[in-house]
Every structure is written in C-alpha cells, then in structure tokens.
Amino acid sequence: MTSTSSRSTLRPYRHSDRDALVALWSACGLLRPWNDPDRDIARKLAHDDDLLVLELDDRLIGSVMVGFDGHRGWVNYLAVDPRHQGNGHGATLMIEAERRLALRECPKVNLQVRTANEQAIGFYQHLGYTVDEVVSLGKRLFDDVAPPISQ
Ligand SMILES: CC(C)(COP(=O)(O)OP(=O)(O)OC[C@H]1O[C@@H](n2cnc3c(N)ncnc32)[C@H](O)[C@@H]1OP(=O)(O)O)[C@@H](O)C(=O)NCCC(=O)NCCS
Numbered sequence: 001m002t003s004t005s006s007r008s009t010l011r012p013y014r015h016s017d018r019d020a021l022v023a024l025w026s027a028c029g030l031l032r033p034w035n036d037p038d039r040d041i042a043r044k045l046a047h048d049d050d051l052l053v054l055e056l057d058d059r060l061i062g063s064v065m066v067g068f069d070g071h072r073g074w075v076n077y078l079a080v081d082p083r084h085q086g087n088g089h090g091a092t093l094m095i096e097a098e099r100r101l102a103l104r105e106c107p108k109v110n111l112q113v114r115t116a117n118e119q120a121i122g123f124y125q126h127l128g129y130t131v132d133e134v135v136s137l138g139k140r141l142f143d144d145v146a147p148p149i150s151q
Helices: 015-027 037-047 088-103 118-126
Strands: 008-014 051-056 059-068 075-078
Touching: 008 037, 008 088, 015 059, 037 051, 037 059, 037 075, 051 088, 059 088, 075 088
Parallel strands: none
Antiparallel strands: 008 051, 051 059, 059 075
16 A cells, blocks of 8 residues: 555555446546446456555545556556546656556556547646657457346
8 A cells, every 4th residue: 555645545446446436437537338447447456456546535536557568558547536636646646657667667658548638638748748659559359348238
C-alpha cells in the first residue's frame, strides 16, 4: 500500500471496490459498449495487481491500470472523480504508474487517448508526454461483451 497523505491512499484494487470503480469509470466517460468492465478487471487481476485505486477519506476517487508488455509500459483507465479533478490526484496516479514501470525496467510509457479528449491530452503533455508520430491500429480478436440474457 502507498500512502500519499493522511487523507488519501493509493493501493491495489480489491473485489469490494468493484461498484465504486465502475461508477467512477462511468462518471469519467471511460465505459465503452465494446468493453465489459468486469472482464477488464478480471483479466487484469489474473495477470497482475497493477490496477490501482486512490481513496480520499475512504471514498474511491481515482484509478489507473498499469501494464508492462516486456517492451513498453501502458496506462489505461486513468480516472479521477470529476468532483476531485484539478487537485493533483491524476498526477499522483501517473507518478505511481511510472514508478512501478521504472522498477520493472520499462524504458517508455505509451498511451492511447481519444483525439477528442483534449483535456486528457493537455494533462499528459503537462506531465511530459509528447505526441508520437504514429498511427494507432487495432484488431478485435473476439467480441468481448457478454451476450444479453435470453428472455
Ligand atoms: C485526465 C485526468 C485523470 C486528470 O486528473 P486531475 O486530477 O484533474 O489532474 P491533476 O490535478 O493531477 O493535474 C496535474 C497537472 O496537470 C495540469 N493539467 C491538467 N489538465 C490539463 C490540461 N488539460 N492542460 C494543461 N495542463 C493540465 C494541472 O494544472 C496540474 O498542473 P500542476 O501540477 O502544475 O498544478 C482527469 O481529468 C480525468 O479523470 N479525466 C476523465 C477520464 C480521462 O479522460 N482519462 C484519460 C483517459 S486516456
């Protein structure tokens, strides 16, 4: 566990965080119809415990999912409760993400940000991230959303 101040704590996700975490992602506009948050959480926990949550006064107000593929580090699901944005919590989460990656000798962090998300792009640039001259490509390997329960 990483204590950041007497009021805030940065620690790995616990199963009891599920509802608050998904509510946070929803409030931050990070949920997408093609992603199932429960599957995303379950896969991450099966892989490692670098899904971190930030608590302030025992309320979950932030998250970051950190990954290292052996070549590059990745950050996903960075979120700060809109009621607590602008108070340095996003930077706290990113500093811890970078610290964990550097400990694993990861030389570079990559991020994917929607081009319309100017707020996040400005935030990352403020933290020293630069736009790489690359095109981001993706290929879906299977439909990842649970089918609706048949009536
Ligand atoms: C992006 C996000 C995590 C930032 O969190 P935050 O807690 O508001 O950011 P912080 O208060 O830690 O900001 C850290 C620094 O970045 C600066 N900053 C923040 N947004 C900025 C912007 N758009 N342009 C320039 N600087 C910015 C702050 O002024 C602060 O500077 P300082 O340390 O010199 O005072 C938050 O806005 C969020 O959850 N957004 C919705 C979810 C999202 O888009 N996530 C990213 C998906 S890729």
